[in-house]
Amino acid sequence: MPLALGTFIVPLIVACAMFMENVDATVIVTSLPALARDLGHDPITLKLAITAYVIGLGVFIPICGWVADRFGSRTVFRTAIGIFIVGSLISAASTSLPMFVVARFVQGIGGAMMVPVGRIIIFRSVPKSDFIRAVNYLTVPALLGPVVGPPLGGFITTYLHWRLIFFINIPIGIFGIWLANRHIANVREEHPGRLDWTGFVLSAGGASLLMLGLSLVGGELVSGTTSTLMCVVGALLLLFYWFYARRVELPVLDLRFLRIPSFHASVVGGSLFRIGLGAVPFLLPLALQEGLGMTAFAAGAITCASAFGSIFMKTFASGVLARFGFRHVLMVNAAISGLVIAIYGLFVPGTPHWLIWCVVLVGGVFPSLQFTSLNSLAYADIPSRDIGRATSVASVIQQISLGLGVTIAGLVLQISHDLQGHATIVWTDFWPAFLFVGLFSFASIPVTARMPAGSGDEIARGGRGST
Template identity: 85%
Template sequence: MRCHNRSFTPTALQPVVMPMPLALGTFIVPLIVACAMFMENVDGTVIVTSLPVLARDLGQDPITLKLAVTAYVIGLGVFIPICGWVADRFGSRTVFRTAIGVFMAGSLMCAASTSLGTFVVARFVQGLGGAMMVPVGRIIIFRSVPKSDFIRAVNYLTVPALLGPVVGPPLGGFITTYLHWRLIFFINIPIGLLGIWLANKHIANVREAHPGRLDWTGFVLSASGASLFMLGLSLVGGELVSNTVSVSMCVIGVLLLVVYVLYANRVELPVLDLRLLRIPSFHASVVGGSLFRIGLGAVPFLLPLALQEGLGMTAFKSGSITCASAFGSIFMKAAASRILERFGFRTVLMFNAGCAGLAIAVYGLFFPGTPHWLIWCVVLFGGFFPSLQFTSLNTLAYADIPSRDVGRATSVASVIQQISLGLGVTIAGIVLQISHNVQGHSTIVFSDFWPAFLVVGLFSFLSIPVTARLPQGAGDEIARGSRGSA
């Protein structure tokens, strides 16, 4: 659960407040972290539901608002690798409270935004808060809860992860349709204040006496390279900067990332240790999983846009439909361990990726007049496959990782996953823009969307050759263990 690359040494930790009774800690600490996770999950889902209305209010093309989604992902990807070091340096409670405060400040900046530029900056600030908030919260749980109660604590933590995508879309759609989109950003304020108050009362400010030296060179190279590449790609084909500028940003970003790879292979403890990708199960989970996430990362952006701009639904109706995928995810989680035990990781990852890709492509077949109940059922069914795939990928990631390397593996996996989710939104936006221009429509219509859904669906299929390289029986021990704890 650690987010930095040094081993955990309990003797070096310095708690500032007295620890609570173990039984209370097992319950209350995960729920405090759950406040932060719920706030982040709801925020992400309400925003994508409101993007078309928000774009018109800011005088922008709805496709351009992909920048707002990408900016948040950049904030996450840039700062996740150093969250563990920062928590050890300044204290986990201090960083956790500050992160919630930064996220709330970003939310208020979003509500006050009057232009695309200010909104994108506000979303980046939210991403900075999110990068420190949930990962540091997981570190707090790891340090506060006895190992014998760890599974129970994690179960408490998963509740908001499941409820956020259920509550967020209809709530955001309702506020946007019947009130005003600016009000959706005030949802975070009472939740954040509650989280800060509970953290002050129940979380010890644990830190390491000697956190060591942060790999600043690696951090600057990886952060600037990933940011320039992602931002440049998001600006391609837009009106904010010329294509020459956006392509130049992409090229410089790639060059910086190449320099980082060369640098990371020469130092002992890089901020992101890419050498861990040589482990087959970790490689399949991260690389194959990231290709899969490109497709799935596009759906929360693309589907509400298609329902509202292509089919003419209100934001509330759109949100009531897109939340169906969350119900599908919940249903599948109950069966995931049994499916993995029966068929194994390799078979499940390959077959399920194909099913997920087809499900995404089917979203592009919706047209005006398609019964809303049918769309809801298709979206519900489409939620099954990502849930099973993410459960499999996240479990397989640590199958062969030594315990001393779990923190470094978490950093690598988290950053690559976030970048792939952002790439999904960017690629979907580019394909949608090309489709719209080629077909020559004056406004976005439903027929503009099917090429975008088809292209992002293909990325799920691209993950199959990567996972096919897994040896037969990979992760079987974990699959059997997951059945026992299901």
């Protein structure tokens, strides 16, 4: 295969998977109220669907590299796309909330393998001299997904039926599998080493039970005792893993990387920030539809404004970091982002749509800069040989924090709704939830403040910030 073709076609195949995953993650949020009504549940309860997807995504990421080495990258990549398609079909056919939650978990498993293994395929297939060009091809679906997803999901939900949104993935996935069969070699390692199964079971089981337990608190599916028990067992498993990982040479998630100040600030401080931002894709479309009475299409057209703000900031992120440095940017930007999230709670019936769109546009600018900074800073002081293992730790904690954002937002919204005693969800139920999750952005500031002032300056001056 000619070099130029290889540099283009392999990233294109991975881009198909990324686009499918990004569209799926954003297309569903505008459909939650309609979906909830059809399944006979309160829209707040549908936070379970988002949480289940994030759990499937987060807990299986650490083992994707080993699985690709053991069974071959092409085999795992094709299988992951197939699993994602199956999860999409089950989602479309779901007639109950438990069935839909299981379907979303299956999709999460597929997504956990698709993108990380796709990146491995690129690094193994493309010459180092073409890495930057190849990775640039991947930014297109990453940017287009949040732009296309919300209005597309809103249009389908408003004028057709929410079940059809899950069929968007089918032709994209089949096209990706066909391309993979033709152009990707099934590279595998003869001796991939032993997987830390004990660590995987403890970490995956603990995170899953804790997240699901929190999501079920105050809901209709299980009793309060059951949800509390799930939280306790999950927390204990994670505690056991923490003790276990300290005694093992190569644990599936090596928490010792958190001792590195820049990595700690990026992962721990960044995760607090992500809790607040992770809540917005769930809360904002729900507030616009249930609180302000918009159609799903109108809500989707507004929520996609944040993606335009994100794209705009990416052109300036490197210059801002070079001028002010990571520490200063992360602290100031976290405060501004938290303030914007809280402002979302001030939207009332009659607020002009153009004004809401502009605020949401601004709300996409500062998180974009924050994520670029956090993702770049994470590896500033990590040795090259440890980047893969550090990535697993960062990825899992990031995904869990995004899921926690949805869970916490749902809990606060439910408490606010119950305390105010409304028969249905109204606009006044939302401001406490936006205010509370916005505070998590501010909570990240003290973590960042403990980072040495010059951390990441070499990366910032070099303008190599990762998006």
